[in-house]
Amino acid sequence: MFKRLPLSDTTCNRDVTITFDDLTVTAREGETVAAALLAAGMRNCRTTPVSESPRAPYCMMGVCFECLMEVDGVPNVQACQMLVREGMQVRSQQGARRLVHDHA
Amino acid sequence: MTSYDFAVIGGGLVGSAIAYGLARAGHQVCVLDEGDVAYRASRGNFGLVWVQGKGQEIPLYSEWSMSSASLWAGLTDELYDLTGIRTQHQAPGGVHLCYSADELSSRQSALESLSRATQGRFDFDMLDHDQLRQLIPEIGESVVGASWSRLDGHANPLYLLRALHAGIQHHGGTYKSCGPVRRIRPEAGSFIVDCERQQVHAARVVLAAGLGNRDLAPQVGLSAPLAPNRGEILVTERMKPLLNLPTTYLRQTGEGSILMGDSHEDVGFDDGTETHVLSHIAQRAVRALPALANTRVVRAWGALRVMTPDGYPLYEASETYPGAFVACCHSGVTLAAAHVKRLAPWIAGDTPPAEISPFTAERFHVQTATPV
Numbered sequence: 001m002f003k004r005l006p007l008s009d010t011t012c013n014r015d016v017t018i019t020f021d022d023l024t025v026t027a028r029e030g031e032t033v034a035a036a037l038l039a040a041g042m043r044n045c046r047t048t049p050v051s052e053s054p055r056a057p058y059c060m061m062g063v064c065f066e067c068l069m070e071v072d073g074v075p076n077v078q079a080c081q082m083l084v085r086e087g088m089q090v091r092s093q094q095g096a097r098r099l100v101h102d103h104a
Numbered sequence: 105m106t107s108y109d110f111a112v113i114g115g116g117l118v119g120s121a122i123a124y125g126l127a128r129a130g131h132q133v134c135v136l137d138e139g140d141v142a143y144r145a146s147r148g149n150f151g152l153v154w155v156q157g158k159g160q161e162i163p164l165y166s167e168w169s170m171s172s173a174s175l176w177a178g179l180t181d182e183l184y185d186l187t188g189i190r191t192q193h194q195a196p197g198g199v200h201l202c203y204s205a206d207e208l209s210s211r212q213s214a215l216e217s218l219s220r221a222t223q224g225r226f227d228f229d230m231l232d233h234d235q236l237r238q239l240i241p242e243i244g245e246s247v248v249g250a251s252w253s254r255l256d257g258h259a260n261p262l263y264l265l266r267a268l269h270a271g272i273q274h275h276g277g278t279y280k281s282c283g284p285v286r287r288i289r290p291e292a293g294s295f296i297v298d299c300e301r302q303q304v305h306a307a308r309v310v311l312a313a314g315l316g317n318r319d320l321a322p323q324v325g326l327s328a329p330l331a332p333n334r335g336e337i338l339v340t341e342r343m344k345p346l347l348n349l350p351t352t353y354l355r356q357t358g359e360g361s362i363l364m365g366d367s368h369e370d371v372g373f374d375d376g377t378e379t380h381v382l383s384h385i386a387q388r389a390v391r392a393l394p395a396l397a398n399t400r401v402v403r404a405w406g407a408l409r410v411m412t413p414d415g416y417p418l419y420e421a422s423e424t425y426p427g428a429f430v431a432c433c434h435s436g437v438t439l440a441a442a443h444v445k446r447l448a449p450w451i452a453g454d455t456p457p458a459e460i461s462p463f464t465a466e467r468f469h470v471q472t473a474t475p476v
Binding site for chain 2: 049099100
C-alpha cells in the first residue's frame with residue numbers, strides 16, 4: 001500500500017533489521033518505526049483500550065497518538081516519533097497497555 | 105415569563121440530582137446553570153461513593169452517606185434504563201491505606217468509635233499487608249495495612265452528571281445555561297430569578313449553586329458560609345486492570361486510567377495546579393502502587409471543593425421565605441442517590457429525612473450553636 005520514495009544520490013541509508021510481533025522487518029536507518037512498518041505492509045498497530053477497535057498510524061507527526069506500540073518493552077510509545085535501531089523489538093498493543101514493573 | 109414549580113439554581117451534581125428527583129416525581133422543574141465559566145466541582149472531582157471514616161463528629165452524616173451508598177445501584181440502573189448512559193458505578197468495597205503501625209491503629213480506633221456511634225451500622229475490617237495484597241496484588245511494600253469497608257465504591261462523575269441532565273429532560277424538565285443568577289426576588293409567595301439574560305418565575309426555588317450560594321442565600325433569608333478548598337488530581341494513560349477497588353486517593357476508572365488525588369489547599373478561588381503539589385500526589389501514589397512509576401501522566405487539574413466551616417453539608421428551608429431551600433455539600437457523588445430519592449421529596453413537601461436534621465446553618469451561628 002505504501003512505498004518508499006526514491007533516495008537522493010547523497011543519502012546512503014543502511015538497512016536495519018527490527019522485529020514486529022513475530023515478523024522480521026527490514027527498515028532503513030533514519031526511518032521512524034511507524035514509517036518502516038507501514039512500508040512493510042503493517043495494517044494495524046494496536047486495538048483501542050475501551051472498544052478494542054483496530055488502529056493504525058495516522059498523522060505521522062506526533063499529534064494523534066494513534067500509532068501507540070510497545071517498543072523494547074516500553075508500552076504506549078509513539079511509533080511515528082521513534083527512529084528504528086538495529087535489533088529493535090516492536091510489538092502491537094492489544095487493548096490498554098500492560099503494567100511494566102521494571103524499566104529496561 | 106415562563107413559570108415553573110421549581111427553579112433549581114445550579115446544574116452541577118447537587119442541583120441536577122435534586123432537579124432529577126423533583127422531575128421524576130412529576131414536578132415542573134427548571135435548572136438554571138451558569139455555564140462553562142462556572143467553578144465546576146462536579147467536573148473536577150474524584151468519583152468516590154464513599155462511606156468509611158465520614159461522620160466522626162456528626163454520626164448522622166455516616167447514616168446519610170450509608171443511605172445514599174445503598175441507593176446508588178438502583179439510581180445507576182434507573183438512569184441507564186432511562187438515558188442509556190452508564191455511570192460506571194461499582195461497589196466492590198474500598199480501602200484506606202496506612203503507612204505505619206501508628207497510623208493503622210489510630211485509623212482503627214477512629215473507625216471503631218464511628219461504628220459504635222452508628223450502633224454498628226457502619227462496619228469495617230482492618231487488613232494487614234498480606235490481607236491487603238490479596239485484594240491488591242500490586243500494593244507497595246511500604247503500605248503496612250488498610251481499613252476496608254464493604255460500603256465503599258466509585259463511579260464516573262462526568263457520566264453521572266450527563267445521565268442526570270438527560271434524565272431531567274426525559275421527565276419534562278428544562279435546562280437553561282443562562283449565565284450567573286444575579287438576584288432572587290421573593291414576590292407574593294413565589295420567586296422571580298433574574299439571570300444574566302432572562303427571568304424565570306417559580307413557586308419554589310432551590311439554591312444548589314455551590315460556592316455561589318454564599319451570595320444567593322441571604323437574598324431568601326438563608327445563610328451559606330462556604331469557602332473554596334482546592335484539590336488537585338492527576339490521571340494516567342489507560343492501563344489494563346490493576347486496581348479493582350477504590351482507595352481514598354487512587355482509583356482506576358472504567359476506561360483504565362488511574363486517578364491520583366488528592367490535595368487540600370486553601371488558595372481562594374484559584375483552581376489551577378502547582379507542580380510541587382502534583383509531585384507530592386504522584387510520589388504518594390507510587391508508594392502505594394510502585395508499578396505506577398513506569399506509567400505516564402496524561403492530564404492534571406485542580407478543582408474547588410464547596411466547604412462549610414465544619415465540612416458537613418448544608419440543607420435548610422427558609423423560614424422567612426417559605427419555598428426557598430439551600431443545599432450544598434462537598435460529596436455530590438456519594439450523596440447523589442440520597443439527593444434524588446430522599447432530599448428531593450423533602451423539598452417537594454414531605455417530612456425531612458431524619459439524617460439531615462443537624463445540617464442547618466444554625467450550627468455556625470455562635471449565639472445559638474450547641475456543641476454536637
